[in-house]
Amino acid sequence: MTSTSLPGQLPDATDSPVDTRPGRPAARRVRGEPGGHKIIVSVIMAVLGMAFLLPLVWLILAALNPHATSGLSSPAFSLDNFRAAFQAGAGRAIANSLYLAGVSTVVATVVSTLAGYVLSRHYVPLKGLLLVGVIFLTGLPVTLLLIPIYQIFVKINWLNSPFYTSLVLGATSVPFAIWLLKNFIDQVPRDFEEAAAVEGSGQFQILLRVVVPLIMPGILVSAILTFINSWGAFLIPLVLDSSPGDTPGAVGIYEFITANGQVQFGPLAAYGILFSVPVIIMYIISSRWLSGSFSFAGGVKG
Amino acid sequence: MTALTRRHAAVAPAGIRERQRLKASTLAWLTPASALLIGLFLVPIGYAIYLGFTNLELLGPTAQNYSFTGLANVRRMIHDPVFWSSVKLTLIFVVGSGIIAQTILGLALALLGQRAHVTVRASVGSVVVLAWVLPEIAVAFIWYAFSQAGGTLSVLTGHSNSDLLSTAPLLIVSVANTWRGTAFSMLVLSAGLRNVPQEADEAAQLEGASYWKRLLRVTLPIMRPTLMINMLLITLGTISDFTLIFAMTQGGPGNQTAILPVYMYIEAFQFNALGYGTTIALALMLIGALLSVFYIRQLRPELRRAR
Amino acid sequence: MATISLEGVTKSFKGKTAVQDVDLEVADGQFMIIVGPSGCGKTTTLRMLAGFEKPTQGQVRIGGKVMNDVPPKDRDVAMVFQNYALLPHLTVEKNLSFGMRIRREPRKAIEREVRAVAEMLGIASLLGRKPAELSGGERQRVALGRALLRKPQAFLLDEPLSNLDAALRAQMRFELKRIHAQFPVTTVYVTHDQVEAMTMADQIALMNEGRLQQVAPPERLYSEPSNAFVAGFIGSPKINLVPATVLRDGEQPVISLLSCRVPVNGDLGSVLQRMDGDAVTIGLRPEEIQPCPAGSNGRPAFQGLVELIEPLGSETHVSVRVGEEILICRFPPRSGLETGATINVQFDPQQMKVFDTASGLRLG
Numbered sequence A: 001m002t003s004t005s006l007p008g009q010l011p012d013a014t015d016s017p018v019d020t021r022p023g024r025p026a027a028r029r030v031r032g033e034p035g036g037h038k039i040i041v042s043v044i045m046a047v048l049g050m051a052f053l054l055p056l057v058w059l060i061l062a063a064l065n066p067h068a069t070s071g072l073s074s075p076a077f078s079l080d081n082f083r084a085a086f087q088a089g090a091g092r093a094i095a096n097s098l099y100l101a102g103v104s105t106v107v108a109t110v111v112s113t114l115a116g117y118v119l120s121r122h123y124v125p126l127k128g129l130l131l132v133g134v135i136f137l138t139g140l141p142v143t144l145l146l147i148p149i150y151q152i153f154v155k156i157n158w159l160n161s162p163f164y165t166s167l168v169l170g171a172t173s174v175p176f177a178i179w180l181l182k183n184f185i186d187q188v189p190r191d192f193e194e195a196a197a198v199e200g201s202g203q204f205q206i207l208l209r210v211v212v213p214l215i216m217p218g219i220l221v222s223a224i225l226t227f228i229n230s231w232g233a234f235l236i237p238l239v240l241d242s243s244p245g246d247t248p249g250a251v252g253i254y255e256f257i258t259a260n261g262q263v264q265f266g267p268l269a270a271y272g273i274l275f276s277v278p279v280i281i282m283y284i285i286s287s288r289w290l291s292g293s294f295s296f297a298g299g300v301k302g
Numbered sequence B: 001m002t003a004l005t006r007r008h009a010a011v012a013p014a015g016i017r018e019r020q021r022l023k024a025s026t027l028a029w030l031t032p033a034s035a036l037l038i039g040l041f042l043v044p045i046g047y048a049i050y051l052g053f054t055n056l057e058l059l060g061p062t063a064q065n066y067s068f069t070g071l072a073n074v075r076r077m078i079h080d081p082v083f084w085s086s087v088k089l090t091l092i093f094v095v096g097s098g099i100i101a102q103t104i105l106g107l108a109l110a111l112l113g114q115r116a117h118v119t120v121r122a123s124v125g126s127v128v129v130l131a132w133v134l135p136e137i138a139v140a141f142i143w144y145a146f147s148q149a150g151g152t153l154s155v156l157t158g159h160s161n162s163d164l165l166s167t168a169p170l171l172i173v174s175v176a177n178t179w180r181g182t183a184f185s186m187l188v189l190s191a192g193l194r195n196v197p198q199e200a201d202e203a204a205q206l207e208g209a210s211y212w213k214r215l216l217r218v219t220l221p222i223m224r225p226t227l228m229i230n231m232l233l234i235t236l237g238t239i240s241d242f243t244l245i246f247a248m249t250q251g252g253p254g255n256q257t258a259i260l261p262v263y264m265y266i267e268a269f270q271f272n273a274l275g276y277g278t279t280i281a282l283a284l285m286l287i288g289a290l291l292s293v294f295y296i297r298q299l300r301p302e303l304r305r306a307r
Numbered sequence C: 001m002a003t004i005s006l007e008g009v010t011k012s013f014k015g016k017t018a019v020q021d022v023d024l025e026v027a028d029g030q031f032m033i034i035v036g037p038s039g040c041g042k043t044t045t046l047r048m049l050a051g052f053e054k055p056t057q058g059q060v061r062i063g064g065k066v067m068n069d070v071p072p073k074d075r076d077v078a079m080v081f082q083n084y085a086l087l088p089h090l091t092v093e094k095n096l097s098f099g100m101r102i103r104r105e106p107r108k109a110i111e112r113e114v115r116a117v118a119e120m121l122g123i124a125s126l127l128g129r130k131p132a133e134l135s136g137g138e139r140q141r142v143a144l145g146r147a148l149l150r151k152p153q154a155f156l157l158d159e160p161l162s163n164l165d166a167a168l169r170a171q172m173r174f175e176l177k178r179i180h181a182q183f184p185v186t187t188v189y190v191t192h193d194q195v196e197a198m199t200m201a202d203q204i205a206l207m208n209e210g211r212l213q214q215v216a217p218p219e220r221l222y223s224e225p226s227n228a229f230v231a232g233f234i235g236s237p238k239i240n241l242v243p244a245t246v247l248r249d250g251e252q253p254v255i256s257l258l259s260c261r262v263p264v265n266g267d268l269g270s271v272l273q274r275m276d277g278d279a280v281t282i283g284l285r286p287e288e289i290q291p292c293p294a295g296s297n298g299r300p301a302f303q304g305l306v307e308l309i310e311p312l313g314s315e316t317h318v319s320v321r322v323g324e325e326i327l328i329c330r331f332p333p334r335s336g337l338e339t340g341a342t343i344n345v346q347f348d349p350q351q352m353k354v355f356d357t358a359s360g361l362r363l364g
Helices: A037-064 A080-087 A090-121 A127-138 A143-156 A162-186 A191-198 A203-214 A216-231 A235-240 A249-259 A265-289 B003-011 B014-018 B024-051 B072-078 B081-115 B118-133 B136-146 B152-156 B169-194 B198-206 B211-222 B224-239 B243-249 B260-270 B274-306 C042-050 C092-102 C107-121 C136-150 C166-182 C194-200 C218-223 C228-233 C266-272
Strands: C004-013 C016-026 C031-035 C057-062 C077-080 C154-158 C186-191 C203-208 C211-216 C240-249 C252-257 C260-263 C278-284 C289-291 C301-311 C316-322 C325-331 C342-347 C353-356
Touching: A037 A080, A037 A265, A037 B081, A037 B118, A037 B136, A037 B152, A037 B169, A080 A090, A080 A265, A090 A127, A090 A162, A090 A203, A090 A216, A090 A249, A090 A265, A090 B024, A127 A162, A143 A162, A143 A235, A143 B024, A143 B260, A143 B274, A162 A216, A162 A235, A162 B024, A191 A203, A203 A216, A216 A265, A235 A249, A235 B260, A249 A265, A249 B136, A249 B243, A265 B118, A265 B136, B024 B274, B072 B274, B081 B118, B081 B169, B081 B224, B081 B260, B081 B274, B118 B169, B136 B152, B136 B169, B136 B243, B169 B224, B169 B243, B198 B211, B198 C077, B198 C092, B211 B224, B211 C092, B224 B274, B243 B260, B260 B274, C004 C042, C016 C031, C016 C042, C016 C057, C016 C203, C016 C211, C031 C042, C031 C194, C042 C057, C042 C077, C042 C154, C042 C186, C077 C136, C092 C107, C092 C136, C107 C136, C136 C166, C166 C194, C186 C194, C194 C203, C194 C218, C203 C218, C203 C228, C211 C218, C211 C228, C228 C240, C228 C278, C228 C353, C240 C260, C240 C325, C252 C266, C252 C278, C289 C325, C301 C325, C316 C342
Parallel strands: C031 C186, C031 C203, C077 C154, C154 C186
Antiparallel strands: C004 C016, C004 C057, C203 C211, C240 C252, C240 C278, C252 C260, C278 C353, C289 C342, C301 C316, C301 C342, C316 C325
C-alpha cells in the first residue's frame, strides 16, 4: 500500500508477542541481541536530540525575555515581546497568512479531489501520460514559474491581490495533491460507489455522499500538507503581492528583521512563535488522527 | 479486486472494458484542475522558455517593448562568473547539506530509533520533526541569531566575537538547512527500514555477520530504492529552496551563498533583468532534470521488477 | 558433541507467558521435532535456541555450554526460516556463499562447496538467478543449502515446509530425511503439522500453551499419549474422545460408556479402584472401532446410526452416531454401508485409553 500521509509518530517499540504469520516483514521491533545496547543507543540518540533542541530552546527563551539577545537568554516570563510583535504588525500578517493558506488549501483540495477521483475511477484517454505529467510537475522548481507568472499577472492586472496569489499557491500544491489523492482513492474498493449507482444516485451525488466520506483521511492529509506549505510561503507573495497591507507572516517577519537598524531578537522570537504556533498545532492534531508514515518504494520483494 | 468487480470483469471481458466512453463528468471534473495546471503551470513554463531568450526588464523601456534576443542571454550566462559560482554553490549546498548530511543524519536517527528506548525515540523524533514543521522563515532567523556575534553557536565554537554568518556563510546556511530537513529523511528511512524483512537480517546474523557488516551488505542494499527516492526528493526540494538562504544572507556576503534560486531573484527583481533571470531559472530546471534522470536510472532495475 | 538442552526455560513478554518451564534434551545427531498448535510457544522456543530471544528464566545449552548471553552469530547454528529469509538483492550463488564470504574463506573453496551443495539439492542451474525469480520450492532449497554450507553444530528449522503445496511438502519431507541421514547434525525442527512430525522425527516434543505435553518417539506418542491433548493432537483422523463414568460393581471398577459397561481389570483396575462416580474420558482410535462380526465375542459393542461416509479408496472413514456422541471409525474400503443405516460396532477394551476428565492425564 503506498499511502503517503503526514509524518506520523515513529513506530512503537513496545515488547509484544512474536508475530509469526507468514509473510510479515519486520513485524517485531528489533530486540534480542544481548547486551546493554539499548542504553548506549538511547544515550547517543538523546545527545543528538539535544543538539536539535538547542535552537528551539533559544527561541522560547528569547521570546519570553524582554532583554533577549542573540545568545541564550536566562529564563524569564514576560509578554512584552509579544506585545511588540503585535505592534509590528504580527496580527495583521498572520491574518493574511490565514487567508492565503486557507483559500489556497480549499481551492487545491477541491480541485485535486475531483481530478484525483477521475484519474482513479474514470476512463481518461492517455491517462498514463497524464499521470506521468502530473508526477513530473510535482518535481518542478517553482522558481521557474515565478517570472512568467509575474509577467502575466502584470499584463492582466492580477498583481497585489491576495486572492490570485493564493490561487498560485494552491496551484503549486495541486500536482502532489492529485497524485496523493489518486493513489489513496485507488485503494478504496469500488463496491460502495457501484452499490450507490445501482440505487440510482447520480455521479456527483455519489462523489459527495459516498466517496468523500470514505476518503476523508486522504483529503485531510492533502489539505493539511497544502496548508502547511502555503502558510510558510515567502517568495511567491513577495513577488506577486507587494501591497503593505497584504504581507503574510513570512514576509512580515523578514521585513521585521531587515527594517530596524539593530535586530530586536526578543520581539522577533515572539513574532516567530506566533507565526509558527498554528502550523505546529495543525501538525500535532493531524498526526494524532492519522498515524501513518511515509512508505515509499516498499516494492522490492525478497 | 472485490467480488463485485470480479463479477463485472467476468461478464465484461477486457476488450469491452477498454472501449469505455468518455463521460461528461470526466471532462467536467477535470476542468478545474486542468485550468489551474495549464494556466499556472504549463503556460508559464512555455512562456518562460520564450522569456529566457528575451531582454525583458522589470522597469524601463524594455519592460513594455521587449524583444527576442536569441542566444544573447545564454552567452551572457556562459560568461557570467557569478552564474558559475552560483552553480557550484548550488551543487555544494544540495549535495553537502541535502543529500549527504540529511541522509546520514536521517539514517543514523532511524537506525538509532530502532533500538532506543521508547521514550527517547518518541521525544527525539518529535523534536527533529518540530524543526521541520517550523516555517522556513523562522528557521532562518533562529539560525541567524544563533550565528551572530554572541549567538549560541558562536559561543559554543569559541568564536563568540565573530559573526559566523559572515565568516562562514555557506557552512552556516548548510547547517541550518540540515537541521530543518533531517526529519524528512528520518521518517522516510525509518519506513524503509521497517520494510527490510527481519528474517533476512537474522539469517545474516546466523551467518556470523557483525552489525556493521549486516548494515552494509544486507540492510542498505535492500533499502536502495528507498534511499534513492529519498535523495531524489531531497534534491528537488533543496535545489529550488529560496526562503532560508535569502532571509539569512540575501545571497551574501557578496554572492557567497547565492545559490541559483537566490541569484535568479537578485538578477530579476533587484537588477531588473527579468529575461536573464528566466534564463537562470531555465538553467536551474535543466540541472534539476539531469539530476532526476540520474536518480531514476538508479531506480530502473527496481521499477522494472515491480512491473 | 552437539547436544542441545533447555533447562527450566521460561519466556514471558509483557504480561503473556509464551513458554513455561520447558525441559528438553536433544541428543547429538538427533532429529527432534517440536510440534503443537499455533501459539503454543514452539517458535519462541526455537528462537531462544537461535539466540533471537533471551529466556526470562532457565538456561539454554548448546554443546554443553550455556548460551543465554551468546549472540546468534557466535552460536554456530544454522536456521532455515519459514519465509526462507533469502537476501533479495543477491543471486542464489551469492546467497549460498554469503556466510563463507563473511568469514573470508578462500574463493576456490567457496566455489567448490557451493557447487557441491547446489548439485546435491538440485539447484545448480539456478545459481545465477535472484530469489524473486524462483518458485517456493526452489527458494526452500536455497535456504537449506545455505544452512548446510554453514556446517553448524545444529540445524534449526522453523516451519520450513508450511509455505509449500502438499505434493512438494511430501517430497521435501523425504529429502530432508535423506539429507539428515547423510549429514547427521543435531536438528531441531518446528512445525504445526503432526504428519510431518510423525514421519520425520526421531523424537517429538509436543507443546501446548507454552508447556511441554510429552517428549517421546513418534510411535510411543501415538500409542501411549500422556494426556488427552496429546492423544487428540497426534493421529489422523482424530482420536474419539468419549465421556464416561467410573462406577463400582462390588470390588471391581466398571467404566460406563455409551450405554455399555466395561469391567476393568489389571493395572488399570487398581488405578481406578478408588473411584466411584468419577468422570473420565475414553480415547478410542478410529481404527480400534470395527464392525461387529456375526456372533458376540465378548467385546463391548454399541449400536449406532451411520451419519457420514467418506471413502478414501484405501479405507473408508465412517462417522457413526451413538447416542449423543459421534464416533469416527476407520473401516476397510468396501464396507457396503449406507448413510442412515444402523450398524453395530465393537472395540477391544485393552486398547482403549482412559483419561481423567479434569486434568486430562492418562490413567491407563
